Amino acid sequence: MNKLKYCLMAATLLVATSIGFTSCSDDDDPESTMNPAEAEVKANKKHDTAILLCSFGSTYNEATPIYDQIVSEFKAEFGNQADVYLSFSSNTCIGRLEAIRNEAYYHIDDWLNAFAEAGYSKVAVQSLHVIPGEEYLSVMNTTVKKNFMIRDYPHVNVLKSANLLDSDEDTEDVATALYNHYKSDLADKKHILLLMGHGNPNDSYNANQKYADIEVAMQAKTGGINNVFVGTVDYGKMLFWPWDEKTKKPLATPNPECIYSKLTKYCADNNLQPEEVTVYLAPFMSIAGDHAHNDLWGLGDDDTEIELATPQSDYSWRMKLQHMGFKIDNTETHPADKADADHGIESGCKIKALGDFPEIRKIWLNHLKENWNDSDAWENGEDYQPEA
Template identity: 30%
Template sequence: AQAAFSRIERRVKEAFPGVPVRWAYTSAIIRKKLARQGKQLDSTATALAKMMDEGFTHVAVQSLHTIGGEEYHDLVGTVRAFRMMPEGIDHLQVGYPLLGTEEDLMKVTEALLENLPPQRTRQDAVVLMGHGTPHPANAFYTALMYHLQRRDPNLYVATVEGAPGIDEVTDMLRRRGITTAYLIPFMSVAGDHARNDMAGDDEDSWKNVLARAGIDAKVVLKGTAEYDNIVDIWVDHLRTVLRRFEPPAN
């Protein structure tokens, strides 16, 4: 994960030299896990409170979420609360997640096509693992699959906690006579979901679900934040926010 985050920070600093970069982690689970390892991470509220105390007047909060689901809207709520504080940060804005607009769908589609495994043939399927959510923003996953399949019918998106799930996608692969499928995380980091739910040895891992259907699963443990062309989409969202801070042209 740290390598992916370092890549993001490097791309941000290249795009906006001289602009301070701070990190915040929305996941309490991750913060507690790393705290046990001696690494203290700030929540969004803590990071913003520190910046407010330090006298920052313009702060862009760039989401690194994939879609605008529950966690993204919690982030927006935190930022909104800080906007309402007296003598707080004068200008405070949030950047879109990776998939926030129709244009993002097109850009992400192009980036994913460029990042496909070079050894993969057109007869092999690629199944991207999204996190998924009961939030309506889950529709971005099916929209992405639509755009991908317009370019290559053997590209699929399945989710861990939303729709479509791996069972539905496995049925699609079986009907198309697919015998080999690449499993690739569509998450910023190839973390627990990718290593366990996708590539683990449990009988309900995606790798083994495909194996029982007679499909050879080839696993790629590389998150989206490890690809510059994906990171640059987040950076573009940040650029949009920073432009709002510029004084109007005369």
């Protein structure tokens, strides 16, 4: 139910943003067609190497401190040899954060083009994505390689650095960080940790397997209780209740990979009723944004409608769980008295995303460090140019 409201809000924001950009343009002003990132890059260039941190972005205030922390940590590690910048691939997120923070944010390709024009000879592109999915591959293969390296600036040397869950070791490190945080809450069978990942709607991407791998790695740490489950908000088989990708309607029968099936099987295997089980909810995403607030916690849902929040409905996971009878732990959520805040609050929200964990942020940092001095890891587009 609440998704219609948020779609309308997003559409209104997009129209308003478009109108704002149109009203500020001037066809007779040559500066109106300039790359908006160029002036900032030229003013702040101190080295010959740039590091570009790439994320989809978020319209939520709670996300900005995490991004600020990540930028700060990369500057602390590489600041004496490279200039560090943050980029988003979502224009909606860029427009929203510019409005609420009164700061300039730019698209990935705007930053890249500005780097080349400012004379950077080397550019390291560090993904802040969680899985090697459609968004990650679009950035690395199309925006960075095809457009920037091959088509536009083949002379610039580029290092493309991996997403969070690039290797089995990464999976184990993330699972360890998360389990250690929730360990005391998962000591008995009457407590469950439920993680919501984003997921790829396209099943042809092997990236969705990363969620299953995390679940296996965390289950292995529970001493046989196996009370950690991972689902997604955008991948049909791993939704709360499976959907038919063609009809966009709930399937008649739930599959074993969906959250509903996992929870009901867990209760049956342990001779428990949902009313006896407390569930901890957390986003398996880099930041606590729209999905964490609305699809997971349902801060915009009307709690008087819990009886309508069936497992097949469009309500949040929290509401569906309560409909099924589960108890929800509210230790790590948005303050109840600020649930109506427009796109979150800058402080006070206790929802913990992956970027909140220093151990997990360090994985992104280490991905760049491990290839920084490897000359073979840096490449340019000259080898892809047609012969004269």
